[in-house]
Amino acid sequence: MTYWWLILGMAAITFLMRYSLFAWPNLRFPPLVRQGLHYVPTAVLTAIVVPGMLLPDGAHWQLSLGNAYLLAGIVSIGIAAISRNLLATIGGGLLVFFLLRWAMGQM
Amino acid sequence: MSRDQFFVRGLRDSVPMLVGIAPFGIIFGTLAGVGGLTLWQAVGMSMFVYAGSAQFIVISLMGAGAGAVVILLTTFIVNLRHVLYSATLQPQVQGLPQRWRLLLAFWLTDETFAIVQRHYLVHGRTPLAHWYWLGVASSLYACWVSSSLVGVLFGQAFPDMASWGLEFAMLATFIGIVVPLLRNQPQIAAALVAGAVALLTWSWPYKLGLMAAAFSGIAAGVFLERRQPERQDDVTPNEVRP
Structure with missing residues (x-):
């Protein structure tokens, strides 16, 4: 039962943040803010990806060739830079990731 | 283009993301099952909260016995970036009825934001573009909820699936979004x-x-x-x- 209350609380918090600025559709932002918003996807997603590659368990640095997250992440960056194709990046990255895990006996 | 054509184009453009979201949803379902949530609580979290990374972190917090305040505060901070998404897409919802703004806000995830924002950058705002947004968002939502369900069911059959590393799918998805930017x-x-x-x-x-x-x-x-x-x-x- 407690878990359901937590789920509802999380749902309310998440929704309010997503709706926050949709609630005032006619509000205009100053130019500095509008400029900053151009960098939101790059900054936020990079801040999730980089630690995900270097600290895959969220607690320990893994700067080694045995870290499939790091190696497959670098390959994915290469695929994305060359192909600029989302499906090739996700599909190719996952394939390389699981091949590496399998080859390193981590599966 | 008609409404339906916009909607179908949105569905189509969401397909690459499904390849990344489905494994991520499956691993969430697995971990939630292992972490002590019932099937309906796990699927309900995906249905009502619908925020992948926050759900993952909360599952591990619940497993560690964290209190409600810590869990809700963590949800708030991990999801703060959605305020930035809301601000970025806000000019595009001007003039849309309230029910549209409510629905599109509920479905505003990292992936939906990335596809929809790119659509507006490339094509500008057109009168029916919100149907494209609806196509993208509904497809990704259906994928997240159903893959979470599959994860709970599979997790019972393959208890070690949590260690397969399926969460790499999220990293590959975000790399595919960021690098071309x-x-x-x-x-x-x-x-x-x-x-x-x-x-x-x-x-x-x-x-x-x-x-x-x-x-x-x-x-x-x-x-x-x-x-x-x-x-x-x-x-x-x-x-x-x-």
Whole structure:
């Protein structure tokens, strides 16, 4: 039962943040803010990806060739830079990731 | 194009993301089952909260016996980036009825934001573009909820699935979104600074480092953009192919 209350609380918090600025559709932002918003996807997603590659368990640095997250992440960056194709990046990255895990006996 | 054509194009453009979201949803379902949530609680969390990374972190917090305040505060901080998404897409919901704004806000995830924002950058705002948004968002939502369900069911059959590393799917998805955006100096600087600050602050509690990294990256991008005499922020329509 407690878990359901937590789920509802999380749902309310998440929704309010997503709706926050949709609630005032006619509000205009100053130019500095509008400029900053151009960098939101790059900054936020990079801040999730980089630690995900270097600290895959969220607690320990893994700067080694045995870290499939790091190696497959670098390959994915290469695929994305060359192909600029989302499906090739996700599909190719996952394939390389699981091949590496399998080859390193981590599966 | 008609409403239906916009909607179908949205469904179509969402397909690459499904390849990344489905494994992520499956691993969430598995972990939630292992972490002590019932099938309906796990699926209900995906249905009502619908925020992948927050759900993952909360599952591990629940497993560690964290209190409700910590869990809700963590949800707030991990999802703060959605305020930025809301602000970025806000000009596009001007003039849309309230029920549309409510629905599109509920479905505003990282992936939906990335696809929809690119659509508006490339095509500008057209009168029926929200049908495209609806197509993208409904497809990704259906995928997340159903893959979470599959994960709970599979998790019971394959208890070690949590260690397969399916969460790499999220990293590959975000890499596929970000790399094509890095086409000028300010964007590259934003990525480098955000990545570096994220590594320096990873041990901060409640994922506060994520917000520190995001704001540092944004500041670096704006700083460089303002130093450049001409704007390099033009978007050409063939930057990314879905």
